Amino acid sequence: MNAEGFPGAVRLAEIIFVISGLTVLAGALLAVMAHRIIRSVCGLALCCIGLAGLYAFLQSPFLALMQILIYVGAVCITIVFAVMLAEPDEPGEPHTGQGGGLWLPCALLICAVVGWALATLAVKTPWVEPAVRTSDGSLKAIGMALLTTHSLAFEVVSVVLLVAIVGALAIAHGGRGVAR
Amino acid sequence: MTLPLFERPAIYLILAVALLVIGIFGFLRRRTLIGMLIAGEILFMAASLNVMALNRFFAPEPASGQIFVLLIMGLAAGEVAIGLSIIIAVYRNYRSIRTRDLTELKG
Numbered sequence: 500m501n502a503e504g505f506p507g508a509v510r511l512a513e514i515i516f517v518i519s520g521l522t523v524l525a526g527a528l529l530a531v532m533a534h535r536i537i538r539s540v541c542g543l544a545l546c547c548i549g550l551a552g553l554y555a556f557l558q559s560p561f562l563a564l565m566q567i568l569i570y571v572g573a574v575c576i577t578i579v580f581a582v583m584l585a586e587p588d589e590p591g592e593p594h595t596g597q598g599g600g601l602w603l604p605c606a607l608l609i610c611a612v613v614g615w616a617l618a619t620l621a622v623k624t625p626w627v628e629p630a631v632r633t634s635d636g637s638l639k640a641i642g643m644a645l646l647t648t649h650s651l652a653f654e655v656v657s658v659v660l661l662v663a664i665v666g667a668l669a670i671a672h673g674g675r676g677v678a679r
Numbered sequence: 680m681t682l683p684l685f686e687r688p689a690i691y692l693i694l695a696v697a698l699l700v701i702g703i704f705g706f707l708r709r710r711t712l713i714g715m716l717i718a719g720e721i722l723f724m725a726a727s728l729n730v731m732a733l734n735r736f737f738a739p740e741p742a743s744g745q746i747f748v749l750l751i752m753g754l755a756a757g758e759v760a761i762g763l764s765i766i767i768a769v770y771r772n773y774r775s776i777r778t779r780d781l782t783e784l785k786g
Binding site for chain 2: 509512513516517520523524527528530531532536538539543546547550553554556557558559561562565566570571573574577578580581582584585592602605606607609610611613614617618621622626628629630631632633634636637640641642643645648649652653656659660662663664666667668670671
């Protein structure tokens with residue numbers, strides 16, 4: 500992001516960056532901790548919007564646009580439809596049965612270990628900056644690479660999406676009429 | 680003069696780790712299928728943010744990481760479509776999408 504315009508521009512960009520990061524964290528926490536599923540979906544949308552801001556700071560405004568378009572526009576709306584069709588509110592009763600009272604310490608322990616290990620790895624690793632960059636990462640470069648270097652992956656993903664559409668239709672249609 | 684905050688790769692990487700941890704915690708905590716699906720989306724976003732950060736700062740070809748993240752988004756959208764249709768089918772048959780009620784395959 501070019502911040503050479505006027506004095507204080509870097510400070511302003513830093514403030515926006517911090518807001519984006521906090522939006523991501525708050526949205527993710529809301530998505531995970533909320534009791535009602537619909538609030539959880541709103542948290543997911545908030546998280547996606549913050550992540551789009553981070554993508555803009557990472558010099559890829561195209562991906563920021565796609566993030567909002569696909570996640571907020573498609574994924575969250577689809578989940579909202581599923582919430583309307585089923586009644587997925589979290590059950591209020593606590594975990595019972597095998598290891599009933601132990602799940603929260605176990606979950607926190609797993610998260611702490613994974614988070615500490617990966618954060619240490621990310622900070623301690625001596626990352627090497629590349630000597631040269633072969634393209635500027637612009638939208639034109641993305642389009643060229645998508646249709647030349649990565650054309651096979653592009654086609655395979657389109658086939659996967661087609662299979663997903665047909666499979667979703669088949670699964671959702673199969674149970675119709677036999678609902679109890 | 681030190682680098683501004685948004686030019687430091689460590690911050691992005693640690694944010695991605697935080698997203699991953701939150702996603703894992705949600706996956707363990709949630710007891711309905713839709714909740715677990717949402718936690719899975721957060722895991723996808725953690726992976727995307729990690730790839731994008733490394734792509735921006737340490738990759739010699741900045742376009743390939745963006746394409747990778749685009750493909751992740753496409754796969755996540757397909758996963759949501761399939762997952763939600765399975766959830767709808769399960770709800771039709773069981774009248775519930777709590778994971779505790781779906782234990783027919785349990786030995």
